[in-house]
Amino acid sequence: MGFRHDVTHLGGAWKPSYGLVAIPLALIVAVTVIDIHAPTTVHLGPFLIAAPAITASFAGPGLTGAIGALAVAAQAVIGHLHGGLMTANHQAQIAALVVISVFVTIFRYVRDRRERQLGQVRSVAAAAQQVLLRPLPRRIGPLRIASVYIAAEAEAQIGGDLYAAVSAPGATRLVIGDVRGKGLPAIGEASVLVGAFHGSAYRNLSLPGIAAHLGNAVYWNAAHLADGGPDVNESFVTALVLDIQEDGPFVDMVNCGHPPPLLLRDGQVRSLDVCEPALPLGISGLPESHYTVETFGFEPGDLLLLYTDGVIECRDRSGAFYPLADRAGSWRGSGPQSLVRHLHEDLIRYADGNLGDDAAMIAIAKSS
Template sequence: MSQGHDVLGPPVRARRALVAVPVAWIVVVSVVDVLAPPHVHLGPLLVAAPAITPLFGGPRTVGLVAALAVIAQTTIGVLRDPDDLLSANHEAQIVALLVVGISLVVFCVLRERRAEELSQVRYVSETAQRVVLPPLPKRLGPLHAASFYLAAEAEARIGGDLYAAVRTTSGTRLIVGDVRGKGMTAVGDAALLLGAFRGAAHRQADLGELVAYLERSVCWGLMEPGEAGRYAETFITATVLDIPDGDGPVHMVSCGHPPPLLLRDGRPTTVDAKHPAPPLGLSELTDPSHHVESFDFEPGDLLLLYTDGVTEARDAAGAFYPLTERITGWTGYDTDAFLDRFRRDLLRHVGGELDDDAVMIAIERPAALPGRA
C-alpha cells in the first residue's frame, strides 16, 4: 500500500480488524429484521455499513461491504416475502444500497488518487529542500552547528527562508535570509541567492565585497525577463557573518534582517547592527553601501540566527513569540538539544501551525577549541 494510504487512517492491522464492525452490523440488522413483525422494516439501516467503511478501508473493502449489504437486503426480502420474492419496498432498498455503494467506491478511488498526489508533492518538496537547503553539518571547523526549517506551506515543506554555510581558509561564512513572500513561489529567489553565496563566499577576501556581489547577483536575477532595468517586486533580507576559527570577533553585514542573538550563560543579548544595509535587491532605491560590523563570540557562547517567521509567530490571542524572554536561562544544551527544545516551544506557542516560514540556526563555539589547552 502506498504511503498516501497510510495517512488516511489507522495502521493496516487496525483497519483490517475494523472491517468486522460493518460486517457485524449487517449480520445483526439482517437477523433482527427477519425476526421482526411484518410492519417493522430495518433494512434501510444496512446503508450504515458501507457508509462507515471509508473511514478505515479502501475501494475494494468498501465495495465488498456494499455487496454484502446488498446480498443481505436481498436475503431479507426473500425470507420476509417468500410468495412475491421481493416487494417493491425491498427492491427500492436494494437499488439505494447499490447507488450508495457505487458512490462510496468512486469516492474512495478519488481519495486515494489525491493522497498519492499529495505524497508525491511532499516527496518532491522534501527532495528540493535537501538540494536547496540541506541541513547544516554538525561541525563547521571548530564550531558546532544545528539548524531547522519550518515551512508555512503544509504540503510544500519548503518556502522562501534560506541559510547556508561555507568554509574558508580562516573560518566559516554564514548567511540567513528571507525572500519576500512564502511557499514554493519564493524557492527560485532563495536558490538564486544561495547559489551566488556558495559560489563566491570562499573567494571574497572582504565581507563587504561579498555582500556587494550578492546584491548585484540578486538585482540581475530578479530583473523581469525582457525588461532591462526593470526589477521584479521582490527583495531578500539577509544577515551575512564571517566567524573566525581562532580568536577574534565575528564580522557581520546586516541587510534588513532580524538581528542575531548571543546566548551567554543563559543571558541572551541582541546583536543590533549600527549601520544596517537595505534588503538585497533594493540597491537602486537607496544607498547600497554595506558596513561591516563586529562583535565578540567567546568559547561557550551560543549564536542564534533566525528569520521573522520566529519572532512574528502568534498564539491564539495574537501575541508574538517572545524569543528573548523564552530562551532566557536556557543553559547546558548543545546545539541539537537547544533547537529541539526551541522547536517544541515555538510550535506549542502557535498551536502547531505557523503562518510564515521559520528558520533557526544555532552556532556554538566550544569552551575548549580542538588542539588547544
C-alpha cells in the same frame, strides 16, 4: 524539518486499519439476524448502508466496495425471507443500497487518488528542499550547528527562507535570509541567492564582497525576470552574512536589514544589533563599499541563534508576537540541538500549529 506521517497503501487502504473491518462485518451480521427474527412490519435493512460508509473512513475503495456488496447480499437475504425479493419495498431498499454503496466507493477512490497525488507533491517538495536548502552539517571545524526550517504552508515544506554554510579561510561563513513574498517566486529567488553563495566559496571574497555579490545576483535575477520593469526594486532579501572565526573568539557580521542574532551566554540573552545596517539584498546593484562589517565576541560556551522574521512575527491567539529572547532565556538545556528543538516545539505550541510565515532557526556553539 517537521513531522511526517508515512501511509502504506494497498488498494488505497492503510494496512493497520484493516483490523477495523470487524466493525462493519459485525454490523451486517447484527442487522441481518435481528431483521430476520423481527416481525415483517419491522424493517432494519436500511441500517446496512452504515457498513460501507464506516468502511470508507478507514479502508480503500476495494474493501469499501466489498463491504457494500456484502451489505447488498444481506439485504437480499432479508428480502427473500420477508415476503420475497419482488416486493416493491425490498426492491427499493436494495436499489438504494446499491446506489449509495457505489457512490461511497467512488468517493473513496477519488480521495485515495488525491492522497497519492499529494504524496507525490510532498516528495517533490522534499527533494527540492534538499537541493535548495542543503542540510547544515552538525559540525564544521570547531562549530556545532543545529537548524530547523518550518514552512508556513504545511504541504509545501519549503518557502522563501534560506540558509547555507561554507568554509572560508580561517572561518566558517554562513548566510541566513528571508525573501520578500511567498510562493514559487520566493522559492526561485531563494535558490538564486543560495546558489550564488555556494558558488562564491572558492573566490575567497571578503565579507562585504560576498554581500555585494549576493545583492547583485538577486538584483540581476529580478531585473532579468521583470525585463527591467518597475517591479525590480520590489524584490529583495533580508539577510545576515557572517564569518565565525576559528582561531579568535569573535564573529564578523554584515546585516542587510535582517533581524539581529541572539547571543546566549551564562543564562543571559543579548541581541547583536549592528550600528550600520545595510539595505536588503537586491534593492539595487550596490557596491562593496556599501556594506560594513561589525565584530562581536563569540567565546567557547556561547550559543549564537540566527533566525528569520517568521519566528518573531508569529502570533498567538491574542495577537501577541512570539517573545523569542524571553523563551530562549528561559531554556535550561545544553547545546544547539537542544535549543533548536526547544524553540521549535515552543513556537508550534505558541502559534497553535498555524504559523503566518515561513520560519528558520540556526543555533551555533563553539568548542573550546
